[in-house]
Amino acid sequence: MTGTDLGANGTGLAPELEAFYRVLQRRRDVRGEFTGEPIGADMLERVLGAAHSAPSVGLSQPWDFVLVRDRETRERFQEHVSGERKVFADTLTGDQAKLFSKIKIEGILESSLGVVVTYDPSRGSPAVLGRHAIADAGLYSVCLAIQNLWLAATAEGLGVGWVSFYREEFLASLLGLPEGIRPVAWLCLGSVSELATTPDLERHGWRRRRPLADAVRHEHW
Amino acid sequence: MTGTDLGANGTGLAPELEAFYRVLQRRRDVRGEFTGEPIGADMLERVLGAAHSAPSVGLSQPWDFVLVRDRETRERFQEHVSGERKVFADTLTGDQAKLFSKIKIEGILESSLGVVVTYDPSRGSPAVLGRHAIADAGLYSVCLAIQNLWLAATAEGLGVGWVSFYREEFLASLLGLPEGIRPVAWLCLGSVSELATTPDLERHGWRRRRPLADAVRHEHW
Numbered sequence: 001m002t003g004t005d006l007g008a009n010g011t012g013l014a015p016e017l018e019a020f021y022r023v024l025q026r027r028r029d030v031r032g033e034f035t036g037e038p039i040g041a042d043m044l045e046r047v048l049g050a051a052h053s054a055p056s057v058g059l060s061q062p063w064d065f066v067l068v069r070d071r072e073t074r075e076r077f078q079e080h081v082s083g084e085r086k087v088f089a090d091t092l093t094g095d096q097a098k099l100f101s102k103i104k105i106e107g108i109l110e111s112s113l114g115v116v117v118t119y120d121p122s123r124g125s126p127a128v129l130g131r132h133a134i135a136d137a138g139l140y141s142v143c144l145a146i147q148n149l150w151l152a153a154t155a156e157g158l159g160v161g162w163v164s165f166y167r168e169e170f171l172a173s174l175l176g177l178p179e180g181i182r183p184v185a186w187l188c189l190g191s192v193s194e195l196a197t198t199p200d201l202e203r204h205g206w207r208r209r210r211p212l213a214d215a216v217r218h219e220h221w
Numbered sequence: 222m223t224g225t226d227l228g229a230n231g232t233g234l235a236p237e238l239e240a241f242y243r244v245l246q247r248r249r250d251v252r253g254e255f256t257g258e259p260i261g262a263d264m265l266e267r268v269l270g271a272a273h274s275a276p277s278v279g280l281s282q283p284w285d286f287v288l289v290r291d292r293e294t295r296e297r298f299q300e301h302v303s304g305e306r307k308v309f310a311d312t313l314t315g316d317q318a319k320l321f322s323k324i325k326i327e328g329i330l331e332s333s334l335g336v337v338v339t340y341d342p343s344r345g346s347p348a349v350l351g352r353h354a355i356a357d358a359g360l361y362s363v364c365l366a367i368q369n370l371w372l373a374a375t376a377e378g379l380g381v382g383w384v385s386f387y388r389e390e391f392l393a394s395l396l397g398l399p400e401g402i403r404p405v406a407w408l409c410l411g412s413v414s415e416l417a418t419t420p421d422l423e424r425h426g427w428r429r430r431r432p433l434a435d436a437v438r439h440e441h442w
Contacts, residue, residue, distance in 0.1 A: 016237070016240040016376075017376055017377065019237040019240060019241065020240065020241060020244055020372075020373070020376040021267065021271065021373070021376075023241055024271050024274055024369060024372075024373070025274060027274075027276070029276050045433075046242065048433060048436075048437060049433055050242065050245050052431075052433045052436055053245055053246060053248075054368065055248070055250050055371070055383065055420075057385060058422065058427070058428065059420055059422040059423060059427065059428040059429075059430070060428070061430065061431050061436070063436060064436050064437070064438060064442075065436055065437050065438065066438045066439075066440070066441065066442060067437065067438070067439050067440070068440060069439075069440065070440050073440065073441075084353075084354050087353065087354070088348075088350070088353045088354075091347075091348060091353065092348060096348055100350070103350070105350075105351070118442075124428060126312075127309075127312060127313060127317055129309070129321070129324070129326075129422065129427060130326070130385040130386060131385070132305075132308065132309045132312065132386075133305050133308070133309075133385070133386060133387055133388050134385050134387075134389065136357075136360065137385050139357065139360070139361075140360075140364045140367075140405065140406070143361045143364030143365055143368070144364055144367065144368040144371075146361075146365065147275065147364070147365040147368035147369065148245060148368065148372075150276070150365075151241075151245075151369075151372070152241070152242070152245070155237075155238055155241040155242075156238065162276065164278060164351040164352070164354070164355050164358050165351060165353075165354060166354055166355075167354050168355065175441045175442055176441045176442045177442050178442060181442065184361065185361070199276075199280055201279065201280040201350065202280060206279070206280065206350060207279065207280040207281070207345060208280075209280070209282065210273075210282050212266075212269060212270055212273045215269075215273055215282070215284060215285050215286055216269060216285070216286050216288065217285060217286065217287045217288070218287075218288050218290075219287070219288070219289060219290065219291050219294065220287065220294075220396045220397045221285075221287060221339075221396055221397045221398050221399060221402070
């Protein structure tokens with residue numbers, strides 16, 4: 001196995017299949033390329049509809065999407081994220097510290113929209129089919145919805161940036177989430193000038209991509 | 222917002238975009254439709270390559286894929302899953318118990334292959350960029366890889382069924398996972414006779430799909 005550009009290099013695949021794989025390869029975690037241009041209502045509905053069509057354990061569909069456009073809310077979140085950036089930066093030394101100082105970690109104010117994806121563990125409870133043995137299975141479902149959203153946005157020519165430098169309690173309180181509802185992601189969503197061909201963290205030398213062959217095992221570990 | 226068949230109904234979208242949304246709509250959680258036909262090596266590599274091209278927190282790529290073909294291993298897993306099915310069934314009464322008795326929860330022996338997707342929290346540690354405030358962020362990355370795999374398989378005409386009736390310790394021991402490596406999913410992967418148009422659990426009346434509008438909120442909860 002080589003793991004390089006599979007399916008996206010014109011090697012005799014059906015055009016629709018090739019186009020599908022191209023979306024997966026084009027997808028990036030966007031920070032610096034947001035233009036701030038608003039997203040059309042139809043396009044936004046398609047992207048959210050894609051998220052909502054994800055599989056979920058016991059068909060529980062435990063996700064919700066809070067669309068944040070309000071500038072003040074985004075500024076308050078951005079300020080919190082800056083603080084958490086500093087918390088992480090303070091754990092680094094030497095080359096890592098230097099590298100990290102150049103890496104942009106969010107586009108909260110530059111993107112048109114924040115989409116906060118939440119998890120409601122009580123939905124469909126207590127008898128959630130497929131969750132009795134694995135408590136986190138509902139959380140997994142929410143992530144499947146996020147990836148659907150991310151890919152649909154990419155297919156539409158939009159960009160998505162997942163911000164994870166925050167404390168859940170802060171974001172829950174900022175958006176008035178009821179007790180028990182857990183924020184899973186703040187996604188910056190919006191028009192972009194371009195999608196980079198290389199992930200930011202790879203370009204900055206933070207980490208490299210593993211070869212696929214290193215990730216595949218046979219029969220047992 | 223209506224949330225019905227968005228983007229997949231020929232409403233003037235570009236053909237590639239429409240084809241992309243069609244994959245998302247066609248995707249099902251397969252139990253009964255596996256044919257057992259083996260998967261071609263190139264196709265399998267494309268599907269695993271799709272999973273491996275998912276985004277991950279700090280580019281940690283914390284997933285691995287254990288491919289299980291061995292019949293005896295699959296039989297032992299299937300036996301364990303049957304036991305867990307009974308554990309769940311014993312919590313149900315009345316109509317729910319009757320409904321559940323008709324629902325098939327896995328295709329472990331019928332599908333060509335089991336793909337066990339695992340999570341390694343130590344990969345890239347301790348300084349995983351974007352994980353200091355949210356411990357589960359690495360687990361989220363693994364789920365994004367799973368959804369990429371699921372969609373790629375669907376685009377290829379294969380089926381995927383996520384089995385979640387198991388105890389993590391059992392599966393970890395069955396596959397000899399090292400201490401700390403956590404199994405996140407057993408995915409049945411294989412050729413299918415067809416993909417159902419309606420999710421099994423909806424068809425059986427276990428749960429219905431929520432309208433998209435119920436899942437979307439503005440500015441705050």
